[in-house]
Amino acid sequence: MRRSVVAGVVVGAVSLWMGLDHPSLAAGTACANLAALTIPNVTVNAAALVAAGGFTPPGTQSALTLPAFCRVEATARPTSDSEIKFEVWIPPVEAWNGKFQGVGNGGYQGSISYAAMATALRRGYATASTDTGHTGDDVKFGQGHPEKVIDYGWRAIHVMTDTAKLIVRDAQGKFADKSYFVGCSAGGHQAMSEAQRFPDDYDGIVAGAPANNRIRQTFGFMWSWTATHTADGTPILNAAKLALVTKAAVAACDAGDSLKDGLIDDPRKCSFDPSTLVCKPVADESTCLTPTQADAVKRVYDGAKSPKTGEQIFTGWPRGSENFGDAAIMGWRQYITDMREPSRVGVFKYWLFHDPNWDVRSLDYDRDLAYADERLPHLHAASRDLSGFKKRGGKLISYAGWMDPVVPPQDTAAYYEGVAKLMGSYDKTRDFYRLFVAPGMGHCGGGPGPNTFDALTALEGWVEKGVAPDKLMATHSTVGKVDRTRPLCPYPQVARYSGKGSIDEAANFACVAPEASAPKRTSSDR
Numbered sequence: 001m002r003r004s005v006v007a008g009v010v011v012g013a014v015s016l017w018m019g020l021d022h023p024s025l026a027a028g029t030a031c032a033n034l035a036a037l038t039i040p041n042v043t044v045n046a047a048a049l050v051a052a053g054g055f056t057p058p059g060t061q062s063a064l065t066l067p068a069f070c071r072v073e074a075t076a077r078p079t080s081d082s083e084i085k086f087e088v089w090i091p092p093v094e095a096w097n098g099k100f101q102g103v104g105n106g107g108y109q110g111s112i113s114y115a116a117m118a119t120a121l122r123r124g125y126a127t128a129s130t131d132t133g134h135t136g137d138d139v140k141f142g143q144g145h146p147e148k149v150i151d152y153g154w155r156a157i158h159v160m161t162d163t164a165k166l167i168v169r170d171a172q173g174k175f176a177d178k179s180y181f182v183g184c185s186a187g188g189h190q191a192m193s194e195a196q197r198f199p200d201d202y203d204g205i206v207a208g209a210p211a212n213n214r215i216r217q218t219f220g221f222m223w224s225w226t227a228t229h230t231a232d233g234t235p236i237l238n239a240a241k242l243a244l245v246t247k248a249a250v251a252a253c254d255a256g257d258s259l260k261d262g263l264i265d266d267p268r269k270c271s272f273d274p275s276t277l278v279c280k281p282v283a284d285e286s287t288c289l290t291p292t293q294a295d296a297v298k299r300v301y302d303g304a305k306s307p308k309t310g311e312q313i314f315t316g317w318p319r320g321s322e323n324f325g326d327a328a329i330m331g332w333r334q335y336i337t338d339m340r341e342p343s344r345v346g347v348f349k350y351w352l353f354h355d356p357n358w359d360v361r362s363l364d365y366d367r368d369l370a371y372a373d374e375r376l377p378h379l380h381a382a383s384r385d386l387s388g389f390k391k392r393g394g395k396l397i398s399y400a401g402w403m404d405p406v407v408p409p410q411d412t413a414a415y416y417e418g419v420a421k422l423m424g425s426y427d428k429t430r431d432f433y434r435l436f437v438a439p440g441m442g443h444c445g446g447g448p449g450p451n452t453f454d455a456l457t458a459l460e461g462w463v464e465k466g467v468a469p470d471k472l473m474a475t476h477s478t479v480g481k482v483d484r485t486r487p488l489c490p491y492p493q494v495a496r497y498s499g500k501g502s503i504d505e506a507a508n509f510a511c512v513a514p515e516a517s518a519p520k521r522t523s524s525d526r
């Protein structure tokens with residue numbers, strides 16, 4: 001395959017990709033020569049070909065099996081305090097799908113998302129990831145470094161995107177035809193930030209479990225931790241008690257959505273009251289809760305409210321999300337109950353109040369929220385105005401799990417409703433932005449409900465062929481074997497069972513408006 005030479009591009013190098021059997025002029029710059037690029041405020045630290053086979057990312061022990069690629073390591077310094085590391089992986093021209101994919105991060109994690117880059121590269125994408133300008137998951141990095149907080153908030157992803165697109169162009173001799181961003185959790189936040197702040201960056205965006213309402217979510221973490229710990233910081237709830245609550249909540253609300261399938265279809269419609277689990281007579285036994293434990297659970301459901309005005313500051317966590325699996329991430333343990341101090345308390349200690357001894361119990365849910373909104377606008381991606389993204393023809397697929405114990409899906413749904421209100425209707429929103437909420441799915445995956453699906457392929461079809469996804473096909477597997485399939489429907493639609501055939505087969509479900517009633521399942525159906 002020969003590529004035409006594009007004017008203005010460094011030419012003349014024999015393509016290292018082609019090998020001796022297929023000599024060909026490269027349209028772009030040979031991989032090793034990318035180190036000589038002179039992009040303002042960016043240093044290319046290294047550029048080298050990586051042969052197909054095992055690649056062990058820095059800081060990890062296990063090798064990823066990858067096709068051959070050109071690995072570019074770079075640092076961007078858009079401010080004098082910035083140190084944004086990022087990598088760009090570029091497939092050989094004959095393996096390139098002509099597209100670029102930026103990938104997101106998790107938590108406050110300052111590390112390059114190698115696994116996500118690997119997934120993109122295997123699909124033929126040129127791809128990029130950044131450490132967001134710091135190392136590690138500790139919020140303390142922002143102490144005395146307000147520019148680094150901005151890098152984390154939005155700037156690193158944008159600078160990475162801008163620069164990576166250029167590096168891909170220089171390597172391949174042309175810009176990528178289409179650009180996509182794929183992320184979940186903090187990556188979902190980054191996805192929404194890009195759609196809001198830089199609508200031109202990406203043609204298509206996947207925003208999973210978006211933690212874009214970051215400031216209020218942080219207030220929510222303060223609330224839920226305070227609700228589930230005694231004054232001296234002792235946890236009120238352990239894993240066994242939380243599992244008991246999940247079991248009871250699912251038992252109470254499973255059938256209420258008209259299909260007894262072990263899943264709560266929409267926990268907003270579930271009013272399970274944990275006080276029904278209080279031990280009689282009062283004692284602390286494994287099969288029941290103390291009144292204090294029941295009250296703690298209820299407060300996490302209720303969510304952060306202003307003690308003065310009663311205003312809801314942030315939604316609570318959904319019924320069913322308490323503890324549905326062995327891993328701490330499959331319940332409240334990882335971010336709420338097992339924490340020695342509230343998750344992200346450092347935002348208050350190091351970014352807002354500059355007091356390492358700040359006590360969460362001094363939090364003023366009114367005045368401190370107003371202060372945080374004013375001081376940390378760059379940490380937020382909660383603007384409901386996506387008109388810029390819609391106007392440029394962008395397409396956005398968002399997803400969430402109704403059992404997410406980290407980023408409450410009610411907030412993601414409320415955001416979608418807010419955008420639809422601003423756009424004027426669901427129809428005017430659906431033509432560029434669709435949200436899929438999976439019953440029984442946890443944080444970015446996992447859980448008892450169908451939780452594995454391919455949002456990117458659906459998005460590619462939407463962006464490149466104009467085929468809007470009317471559903472996403474999701475599967476649930478046990479020990480590697482698929483045991484349930486189910487469509488995920490564009491919000492506010494829900495998947496309704498037809499009344500005939502297996503409840504484990506997607507073909508027996510249809511996406512309908514949520515108020516549509518469903519036929520009852522008969523005992524002979526399976």
Ligand SMILES: [Ca+2]
Nearest residue numbers: 254259261263
């Ligand atoms: Ca159900």
